[in-house]
Amino acid sequence: xxxxxxxxxxxxxxxxxxxxxxxxxxxxxxxxxxxxxxxxxxxxxxxxxxxxxxxxxxxxxxxxxxxxxxxxxxxxxxxxxxxxxxxxxxxxxxxxxxxxxxxxxxxxxxxxxxxxxxxxxxxxxxxxxxxxxxxxxxxxxxxxxxxxxxxxxxxxxxxxxxxxxxxx
Amino acid sequence: xxxxxxxxxxxxxxxxxxxxxxxxxxxxxxxxxxxxxxxxxxxxxxxxxxxxxxxxxxxxxxxxxxxxxxxxxxxxxxxxxxxxxxxxxxxxxxxxxxxxxxxxxxxxxxxxxxxxxxxxxxxxxxxxxxxxxxxxxxxxxxxxxxxxxxxxxxxxxxxxxxxxxxxx
Numbered sequence: 001x002x003x004x005x006x007x008x009x010x011x012x013x014x015x016x017x018x019x020x021x022x023x024x025x026x027x028x029x030x031x032x033x034x035x036x037x038x039x040x041x042x043x044x045x046x047x048x049x050x051x052x053x054x055x056x057x058x059x060x061x062x063x064x065x066x067x068x069x070x071x072x073x074x075x076x077x078x079x080x081x082x083x084x085x086x087x088x089x090x091x092x093x094x095x096x097x098x099x100x101x102x103x104x105x106x107x108x109x110x111x112x113x114x115x116x117x118x119x120x121x122x123x124x125x126x127x128x129x130x131x132x133x134x135x136x137x138x139x140x141x142x143x144x145x146x147x148x149x150x151x152x153x154x155x156x157x158x159x160x161x162x163x164x165x166x167x168x
Numbered sequence: 169x170x171x172x173x174x175x176x177x178x179x180x181x182x183x184x185x186x187x188x189x190x191x192x193x194x195x196x197x198x199x200x201x202x203x204x205x206x207x208x209x210x211x212x213x214x215x216x217x218x219x220x221x222x223x224x225x226x227x228x229x230x231x232x233x234x235x236x237x238x239x240x241x242x243x244x245x246x247x248x249x250x251x252x253x254x255x256x257x258x259x260x261x262x263x264x265x266x267x268x269x270x271x272x273x274x275x276x277x278x279x280x281x282x283x284x285x286x287x288x289x290x291x292x293x294x295x296x297x298x299x300x301x302x303x304x305x306x307x308x309x310x311x312x313x314x315x316x317x318x319x320x321x322x323x324x325x326x327x328x329x330x331x332x333x334x335x336x
Contacts, residue, residue, distance in 0.1 A: 001169035004297060012302065132178065134176070137305030141306050148210060148211050160300065
């Protein structure tokens with residue numbers, strides 16, 4: 001399930017990439033600088049759009065790397081334009097393309113930690129379910145909600161993307 | 169993984185239940201009717217808070233029922249107060265308490281459909297990963313974001329809840 005869930009997250013990064021296009025199109029239609037979106041936020045003490053995108057990217061990148069026991073690539077969080085956010089999202093999609101189901105064998109029992117946990121650890125299974133999955137969707141949904149709140153024409157289909165519907 | 173993920177969703181319903189308390193406390197502090205929250209939304213053509221809570225509840229209720237081949241309990245979406253939303257959330261938590269891992273044996277290959285798909289179907293595996301999981305987090309995060317946007321004092325810890333941190 002780690003691989004399958006990370007594949008789903010990769011799909012959602014692809015959707016996020018399209019929302020960036022929708023934001024740029026909306027800015028062009030309304031004749032304002034599309035990079036205004038980078039600093040928009042839903043509350044003054046909440047992360048702005050760029051940081052929501054960066055956190056979305058980091059959550060899945062770090063989850064894949066940690067659960068597979070690999071060193072993640074560095075991203076210094078310097079993006080200040082929609083084009084730079086496009087590049088960030090696409091670089092993480094490309095990174096995730098390099099994983100296979102086999103990379104996640106033994107992921108459930110790996111010991112995961114991060115500086116914020118002050119020496120405590122989580123199992124890979126707990127970390128993924130309690131931390132990585134809810135955080136990923138928290139940030140990707142906030143990125144969507146910031147755009148939606150500010151008039152960008154995105155809807156639930158743009159959020160979910162194509163579904164594997166088939167004939168009965 | 170179906171059972172484990174639905175357990176995580178149940179945990180998040182418990183967090184949502186606490187956000188309702190935080191919303192009521194904020195309304196009391198600011199001396200306004202707490203039920204104002206029920207109709208707030210992030211965009212004029214997006215679901216209001218009550219519908220975000222109802223959709224959160226329905227997404228996990230229907231996922232559990234469909235994947236286990238059970239008939240879900242009906243909820244007529246009549247909630248108009250925070251107290252009624254509390255009751256809705258708690259009734260779904262109680263419903264989910266009745267499931268065990270064994271209920272989800274064979275869930276991956278079940279044939280799932282709903283009226284909106286116009287006769288098409290999805291496998292249980294695809295439905296869960298592509299539809300139920302992203303939709304659940306979409307609506308629960310929007311419920312959070314509407315409160316946060318309107319000043320309610322909730323933060324990331326209130327979103328995630330307690331983590332299974334342990335000594336190394």
